[in-house]
Amino acid sequence: MSANLSSILFLITGVLFILALRGLSSPETSRMGNFFGITGMILAIVVSILSVDIFFNNLIYFIVALSIGGIIGGIIAFKIPMTAMPQLVAGFHSLVGLAAVLVAVSAYYSPDSFGLGTFQDIKTASIIEMGLGVSIGAITFTGSIIAFMKLQGLMSGSPITFPGQHYLNALLGILIISLIGYLIVNQSTQIFWILIIASLLIGFLIIIPIGGADMPVVISMLNSYSGWAAAGIGFTLENTALIITGALVGSSGAILSYIMCKGMNRSFLNVILGGFGTDSSASAKTVKEEQKPVKSGNAEDAAFLMKNASSVIIVPGYGMAVAQAQHALREMVDKLKKNDVKVSYAIHPVAGRMPGHMNVLLAEANVPYDEVFELDDINNDFANTDVAYVIGANDVTNPVAKTDPKSPIFGMPILDVEKCKSVLFVKRSMSPGYAGVDNELFYRDNTLMLFADAKKMTEDIVKHLD
């Protein structure tokens, strides 16, 4: 295949990928979008195979490699529970990073087959691009593995910090940049491998100080990195499809990181420097010991309240996902609807462990997506709503974010459940959320605390609704 023809076909691949993302602007068009994405990928693979000289031995190994990967990927895709999507995505990012590193190393050792020059005499522009690609790829690889382990619970979600951490990171960053520069004058294998090792190390170091609760930002950030790594390799290989895709993925991840940071009212830098917020340590410091009266109720009270309401808004948080309460919740809503209660769902941007996670979990429980609303779309409705059923969420409803400038969550956008006539909180105990802030809503007259496991409480309410 001529170079011009393959370039045009790679451009078409890029366009198909743009259409794939464009399709996600609404659930109706999204499946078509995914189809465009798959078509683009098949086109890219076919064009690349037709553009290289095929040797029979290699072809067999290639087909074996593709099949093994395909089977593993297929099995994972069908088996993975939706609650585990964050770690799955983190795991997948690490594979993109590692693949980028392997391609760059391969290109470094056989530059002639990539058309980049000869061994240790690679074109200057190409070696810089290769250095950038391999470095970002390596950072994505180790960073994603740490994120995966934290999300999967293989390592503690609490931040790991040590003195001089930022200095060490800064030093490694300078080293990486200098090594890429040094490759221009000296393309020795030692320099190349030191660059890779330093990048692997910094990928590890920048993720360990970030707390488990900040994982939505981290996953989005690593998504972005995997895109920039692909773009770096795209420049090295002078491949349009890779450059376009890398840019799309890179900006997508960056936007998602921005949205997540905004949802928590944290600056990106603040998250990256890490050390903030863990599930246990932060809460211990700020819990006030004073005893304020709290009204607590049981499933019967809750069922009575909701059955006699004309409208209910459900506010799910990550606690709902942990308790696997989404199916019971759906059952409860069905019963309420039979009683002519209007029910909708309100989702905070940072509910769940990754962007949009809560929406997927609700969709899995057969909740129609047109009953699920984002913060901006539903926040005004709370004032006209009888009951808010808050399940597994806490900080995202805390009015202190609006009133107390000293609070760590001040400025964070919240769901105005306080404006509802009555509020039901399903919680296991009085412990504050990850920000470690006491929620004054718990002590209000119109609040009823339901102390139980989210799933069990919802199931009990379902029984009492009959």
Place this chain on the structure above:
Amino acid sequence: MEIDPFIFRLSIFILSIFIGYFVVWSVTPSLHTPLMSVTNAISSVIIVGAIIASFSSLDGSNISFSNMLGFVAVTLAAINIFGGFLVTQRMLQMYKKKEKKKNK
């Protein structure tokens, strides 16, 4: 004076960032998880590099170190491609509209 082809690639790159910016802002927040899994799948187009690496050869007979790296990279990218697109498909199938009442 002739323009370096790098400049063209850089132009494509910069313009693609802008396309990505606008397209991704128009993605509905409820589909942000599928967005992440699909961007993950498409970034595996890095398989085109892995394919070149798999078939690069000087004499056409021996499997070189570069070839082996290529095969591993093909496997990793394939996991991502199949896993990424299929899991996205699985998620998107779940998004359903409210069922219309039968008597209407």
